[in-house]
Amino acid sequence: MAPTTRRTFLAGAAAGVTALAAGPHVHAQKKGGTLRFVPHADLKVLDPIWTTGYITRNHGYMIFDTLFATDASLKVQPQMVDKWTASANKMRWTFTLRDSLKFHDGQPVTAEDCVASIKRWGARDALGRLLMGAIGKIAPVDKKTFAIDLEQPFGLVLEALGKPSSNVPFIMPARLANTDPNEQVKEMVGSGPYKFAAGEWQPGNKVVYTANADYVPRSDKPSGAAGAKRVLVDRVEWRYIPDAATASAALEAGEVDYWENIPLDFAPRLEKNPNVVIFVTDIRGSQGWLRPNHLQPPFNNKKARQALLYMVDQKTYLDAVIGNSKYYRTCPAVFMCGGTPFESSVAAPKQDLEKARQLLKESGYGGQPIVVLDPTDSPYAHAPALVTAELLKKIGANADIAAMDWSTMLARRANKGPVNQGGWNIFHTWSTSLDVITPAVHAAIGGAGDKAWFGWPTNETAEKLRTDFVKQTDPAKQKQIAEQLQQIAYDEVPYVHWGQFVIPSGIRKNVQGAVQFGATVLWNISV
Amino acid sequence: MLQLVARRVLATIPVMGVVALTVFALLHLTPGDPAVIIAGDYATTQDIERIRARLGLDRPLLTQAGIWLASVVRGDLGTSIYSGLPVTKLIGQRVGPTAALTVLAMTLSVLLAVPLGVLAAWRQGSWLDRVVMLFSVSGFSMPVFWLGFLLVWVFAIQWGILPVQGYQPLADGPWNFLRHLVLPAVTLSLVYMALIARMTRASMLGVLREDYIRTAFAKGLAPRRVLLGHALKAASLPVVTIIGVGFALLIGGAVVTESVFAVPGLGRLTVDAIVRRDYPVIQGVVLVVSGVYVLLNLVIDVAYVILDPRIRY
Numbered sequence: 001m002a003p004t005t006r007r008t009f010l011a012g013a014a015a016g017v018t019a020l021a022a023g024p025h026v027h028a029q030k031k032g033g034t035l036r037f038v039p040h041a042d043l044k045v046l047d048p049i050w051t052t053g054y055i056t057r058n059h060g061y062m063i064f065d066t067l068f069a070t071d072a073s074l075k076v077q078p079q080m081v082d083k084w085t086a087s088a089n090k091m092r093w094t095f096t097l098r099d100s101l102k103f104h105d106g107q108p109v110t111a112e113d114c115v116a117s118i119k120r121w122g123a124r125d126a127l128g129r130l131l132m133g134a135i136g137k138i139a140p141v142d143k144k145t146f147a148i149d150l151e152q153p154f155g156l157v158l159e160a161l162g163k164p165s166s167n168v169p170f171i172m173p174a175r176l177a178n179t180d181p182n183e184q185v186k187e188m189v190g191s192g193p194y195k196f197a198a199g200e201w202q203p204g205n206k207v208v209y210t211a212n213a214d215y216v217p218r219s220d221k222p223s224g225a226a227g228a229k230r231v232l233v234d235r236v237e238w239r240y241i242p243d244a245a246t247a248s249a250a251l252e253a254g255e256v257d258y259w260e261n262i263p264l265d266f267a268p269r270l271e272k273n274p275n276v277v278i279f280v281t282d283i284r285g286s287q288g289w290l291r292p293n294h295l296q297p298p299f300n301n302k303k304a305r306q307a308l309l310y311m312v313d314q315k316t317y318l319d320a321v322i323g324n325s326k327y328y329r330t331c332p333a334v335f336m337c338g339g340t341p342f343e344s345s346v347a348a349p350k351q352d353l354e355k356a357r358q359l360l361k362e363s364g365y366g367g368q369p370i371v372v373l374d375p376t377d378s379p380y381a382h383a384p385a386l387v388t389a390e391l392l393k394k395i396g397a398n399a400d401i402a403a404m405d406w407s408t409m410l411a412r413r414a415n416k417g418p419v420n421q422g423g424w425n426i427f428h429t430w431s432t433s434l435d436v437i438t439p440a441v442h443a444a445i446g447g448a449g450d451k452a453w454f455g456w457p458t459n460e461t462a463e464k465l466r467t468d469f470v471k472q473t474d475p476a477k478q479k480q481i482a483e484q485l486q487q488i489a490y491d492e493v494p495y496v497h498w499g500q501f502v503i504p505s506g507i508r509k510n511v512q513g514a515v516q517f518g519a520t521v522l523w524n525i526s527v
Numbered sequence: 528m529l530q531l532v533a534r535r536v537l538a539t540i541p542v543m544g545v546v547a548l549t550v551f552a553l554l555h556l557t558p559g560d561p562a563v564i565i566a567g568d569y570a571t572t573q574d575i576e577r578i579r580a581r582l583g584l585d586r587p588l589l590t591q592a593g594i595w596l597a598s599v600v601r602g603d604l605g606t607s608i609y610s611g612l613p614v615t616k617l618i619g620q621r622v623g624p625t626a627a628l629t630v631l632a633m634t635l636s637v638l639l640a641v642p643l644g645v646l647a648a649w650r651q652g653s654w655l656d657r658v659v660m661l662f663s664v665s666g667f668s669m670p671v672f673w674l675g676f677l678l679v680w681v682f683a684i685q686w687g688i689l690p691v692q693g694y695q696p697l698a699d700g701p702w703n704f705l706r707h708l709v710l711p712a713v714t715l716s717l718v719y720m721a722l723i724a725r726m727t728r729a730s731m732l733g734v735l736r737e738d739y740i741r742t743a744f745a746k747g748l749a750p751r752r753v754l755l756g757h758a759l760k761a762a763s764l765p766v767v768t769i770i771g772v773g774f775a776l777l778i779g780g781a782v783v784t785e786s787v788f789a790v791p792g793l794g795r796l797t798v799d800a801i802v803r804r805d806y807p808v809i810q811g812v813v814l815v816v817s818g819v820y821v822l823l824n825l826v827i828d829v830a831y832v833i834l835d836p837r838i839r840y
Contacts, residue, residue: 044609044610044803044805045609046611050565051565051566051567053567166567182574182578182581183581202791203607203609203610203612203799204621204791204795204796205620205791239693241692241789242786242795242799243787243789245676245787246679246691246786246789249679249680249683249684249692250692250789252684253687253691255690255692404558405559407559407564410560410563410564411559411560414560414563414575429568431568443568450572
């Protein structure tokens, strides 16, 4: 980590994702005080299993703990688990909890709580469902130990239990974890580093957490979601400030300490403020997605989708959406660049508008309007929609921009029907690295047809490879499968990724020990 | 008078009923689905259907309307689809900031604008009149969000004497309460100051040309007594109307100010709920605000009777 006063941006290892202004160097951190944090969104839903919203995931990290956790280098480390064993054929796993784990209501964390929590998570989460599909039996062995017996091989048992992003397999008391997964739990009782102050929660305004004095952190160094979760402040207040200019002014005036997501046009001003440090929490950042609808013409035709692939030039998109090259990089890898485990440039195309025009023609496209959903209230989806519309015109397509708000877009993209019945042809979104970096979690590369993620591509080979990937226990073979999936992605074009970018945070200089990770976590911080 | 109040209160019931039904219908005809938002990016169609069923959104619209209206009659506005908190609790958390902001903004508006309007009318054509009119035109023309940021930049960033954002309840001390409200209240009040000043001036100009005012001046009454004791009272009906309407508009207009200054009021609650299609919250807020509008109109009508006893309903 760099010294407190340093504000550096290191070029990404392979080529240019702007990496980090490192967190302040920690010599002797103060204890006590209140951390005033401006989150990227308002916390409206509390149950991190009921929704996949990142804001609820981050809230989950405040009050719940996990059996395993992913560290900053994306390795899975034990968290609540003290020791674990796997049989030689990796079909039976046993896990024993650390001593002194206690829920916020004073009850000890038991194996029964873990089993109930895993089952509830496994009913909602995509990777969780795969794990539950492979499990024959999961049951407590004694108060502190539980066992998983697999019916089918599953190579990602620890990765699943240490899954870092939505849905994270947080451990709740069994009395809460036994709630129907399609219903929210009624209480926020975890065993994590902070307690939720339910009486002070004001949706749309403020969320308050207090230090959990009973929390026993691990002794290892904090790293990502793993290691010691040291609680150095008495209280954390999430203050939702919807207007970016107000949040920026509040940070400059010292009314808040940590602003999670700075809109990039505010960064230059804050960089000049000697009391503010620009800090990149998620150094791998996010990947932008252009998703065609595989059920409707013209993108039910592979050649039309390939036309999109050759139409896209990542730099054009990134310049339009992000602007400042310090915060973006082009990346040929489907599973992202910058030290990710399955980074590869295999089969990556280059922009060729002539070829795109030709492919579109060969697809039999007859000039019908191509509806591009354009959520104007979301900068990371609105700007790419405009770029796509322009590029579509350049390759001879009749682009029809449909402006709407984000909520309307979410509803409309679920419509599988033709465009004249409220359907769509293209929408744009983005996903953070933790939800992209492996075939097991990457939603856009699946080919499960009707059951696939919005856009509904059908590709049996891709589906089989994904299943093989989660069963595979050999890392070399996993890498091979990931490359095969990338080749398929560049041939079948389930989606087109338009670049990789980071969204920086702003923190006051008095804040020390901020942790870098793909999800914002607020332990180890002092003010 | 009591009869008037009773009659008008009873008349609010059908008005509120129509408002409730209209809002319900409009909301449910608007595109967007909270179940899709809750289910998140990686949900299956079955997940979305299950959540929709849990929320009761899969029932016929008329059934949903019936259930909601029946609970409204019992005083239950429902619970937020997202937070699971009762709508009455959410509104209760937000009424204080909006009420404080609105009352302070209107108080500032009236205290400054009425005297300015009276002076401008009394000194029609003078530099004072021109300054007041210039101020009035500026007040109308200046976008609220721009003025808000300008005030923040000057008073909070450059001079550091007032906070940028937030709200402190009165219970945390009157000084803290006022410090946090000054900038939003000034921002919100400017346009109403301009409106009230113009209206007061125009109304006063009409009255000042009346014979009885000329007589009052001729018999040697002090200008202050003529202006405030005779002219302003007669000129006050349109001003009272505009203050009443302004109050109602302030509640709606507070949305932008509440966003700029991060004041957790009803305006922001409404906007957040609309963005997420949190139907029970939107319906509840609109119902409450429409009730306030109706009551404000009643207050204005009562004020008419008090100010001009010739008025009968």
